[in-house]
Amino acid sequence: MALVRVRNLTRVFDVSKPWLNRVIERRAKAYLTAVSDVDFDIAERSTYALVGESGSGKSTIGRMLVGLLRPTAGNVEIDGVDLANETDAAKVDLIRSDIQMIFQDPYASLNPRWRVRDIIVEPVAARGGNTDGLAARLLEQVGLSALDAGKFPHEFSGGQRQRICIARALASEPRLIVCDEPTSALDVSVQAQVLNLMSDLKDDFGLTYVFISHDLTVVRHMADRIGVLYLGRLVEEASPRDLFEAPKHPYTQMLLEAAPRMDGFGREVAPPEGEIPDPINPPTGCAFHPRCPIAQDICKHERPEMKQHGNARAACHFASLEP
Ligand SMILES: Nc1ncnc2c1ncn2[C@@H]1O[C@H](COP(=O)(O)OP(=O)(O)OP(=O)(O)O)[C@@H](O)[C@H]1O
Known part of the structure; x- marks a missing residue:
C-alpha cells in the first residue's frame, strides 16, 4: 500500500478585496484555484518530487500534506488515515506526528532567541517525550557537532541552519518529510552537500520524502517519481528516467529545455517561454494552450484527462503522438 494517497486534491483561496468592494460599492467575489483535482500515490521509502514554475501550487499541496492547510475538496490519506477525518481525531493526531516539513528559508524557520538544543527537541518536548541526549545525537547525524547544541541560530551559516532544521524534523522520528525547496536559498556548493545528507538520512531512517522544487535538474537524482504541475493541475507524472528521456507533456518539454540553461551559479538564465496566465481567470480547456x-x-x-502512457501519466490531447 502507498504511504501517501492523494485524491482529487483541490484548494481554492478567496482572494476578494473587501476594501475594493467598499470603494466601488459592490460585492465582487474572486476565487483563485491554487490546486485542482490532483491525484498521486507515494510509496513508502521513496521520494516524490513536485515540480513546476512559481505559482503552480507546489507549496499549497505541501501544506495540505502536512495538515497546515485544509483541502477545499478531495483528500490526503497517510497510511490509510484521512487527515480530514474528524470522527477519529486521536488517529489523525498520531499520523500527523509522523509527518514533518522543512522549509526553503532556514533563517526564517528558526527562532533566533532559542538555543539550538531547544529548537531541535521542541517537537518532542511538546508531546512530553524523552529528550535526553537527543539534540547531541541528531546534531551529529546531520553533520554538526554535539557542542553546537548550546549555540544560537545566528552563529551558523545557511547550510548549517538547514541542517539544524533537518535535525528538528528528525527529532519526532517521522515517516514522511515534506521538503519545500530545501536548498534553493543556499549557495550552489552547499546545496549538493545538503542534498547528499538528505539522501543518506533517507536510507538511515527509512524516510519518505516529498521534494518540492522549481528546478527539474535538482530533483533528477533525488526522486523516484516526478509530478509536474501547471497552474494547480498535475500535467505529467513519470520516473526521472522516462521524464528526462521521453517527456510526454509539452510543458515538461519546455521546462526541460529551460533547465540546462543555468549560469555557473545555478541561476536560471532563460525561464520557460511565455507568461504564466492569471490563476484567477485561467484559460479554458487545457490551461497550457x-x-x-x-x-x-x-x-x-x-x-485533457490524465491518461496512462506506459509507466507515465500525462494530461495532453496530443501526448500519445510524442515519442
Ligand atoms: N493564502 C493564500 N491566499 C491567496 N492565494 C494564495 C495563497 N497561498 C497561495 N496562493 C496562490 O496560489 C497559487 C499557488 O501558490 P503556491 O505557493 O502553492 O505555488 P508554488 O508552486 O509553491 O510557487 P512558488 O514556487 O512561488 O512558491 C499562487 O497563485 C498563489 O498566489
Whole structure:
C-alpha cells in the first residue's frame, strides 16, 4: 500500500478585496484555484518530487500534506488515515506526528532567541517525550557537532541552519518529510552537500520524502517519481528516467529545455517561454494552450484527462503522438 494517497486534491483561496468592494460599492467575489483535482500515490521509502514554475501550487499541496492547510475538496490519506477525518481525531493526531516539513528559508524557520538544543527537541518536548541526549545525537547525524547544541541560530551559516532544521524534523522520528525547496536559498556548493545528507538520512531512517522544487535538474537524482504541475493541475507524472528521456507533456518539454540553461551559479538564465496566465481567470480547456507549441482547437475548449502512457501519466490531447 502507498504511504501517501492523494485524491482529487483541490484548494481554492478567496482572494476578494473587501476594501475594493467598499470603494466601488459592490460585492465582487474572486476565487483563485491554487490546486485542482490532483491525484498521486507515494510509496513508502521513496521520494516524490513536485515540480513546476512559481505559482503552480507546489507549496499549497505541501501544506495540505502536512495538515497546515485544509483541502477545499478531495483528500490526503497517510497510511490509510484521512487527515480530514474528524470522527477519529486521536488517529489523525498520531499520523500527523509522523509527518514533518522543512522549509526553503532556514533563517526564517528558526527562532533566533532559542538555543539550538531547544529548537531541535521542541517537537518532542511538546508531546512530553524523552529528550535526553537527543539534540547531541541528531546534531551529529546531520553533520554538526554535539557542542553546537548550546549555540544560537545566528552563529551558523545557511547550510548549517538547514541542517539544524533537518535535525528538528528528525527529532519526532517521522515517516514522511515534506521538503519545500530545501536548498534553493543556499549557495550552489552547499546545496549538493545538503542534498547528499538528505539522501543518506533517507536510507538511515527509512524516510519518505516529498521534494518540492522549481528546478527539474535538482530533483533528477533525488526522486523516484516526478509530478509536474501547471497552474494547480498535475500535467505529467513519470520516473526521472522516462521524464528526462521521453517527456510526454509539452510543458515538461519546455521546462526541460529551460533547465540546462543555468549560469555557473545555478541561476536560471532563460525561464520557460511565455507568461504564466492569471490563476484567477485561467484559460479554458487545457490551461497550457496559450503557451503550447502544438496546441490545436480542441485544446482551447476541452480539458485533457490524465491518461496512462506506459509507466507515465500525462494530461495532453496530443501526448500519445510524442515519442
Ligand atoms: N493564502 C493564500 N491566499 C491567496 N492565494 C494564495 C495563497 N497561498 C497561495 N496562493 C496562490 O496560489 C497559487 C499557488 O501558490 P503556491 O505557493 O502553492 O505555488 P508554488 O508552486 O509553491 O510557487 P512558488 O514556487 O512561488 O512558491 C499562487 O497563485 C498563489 O498566489
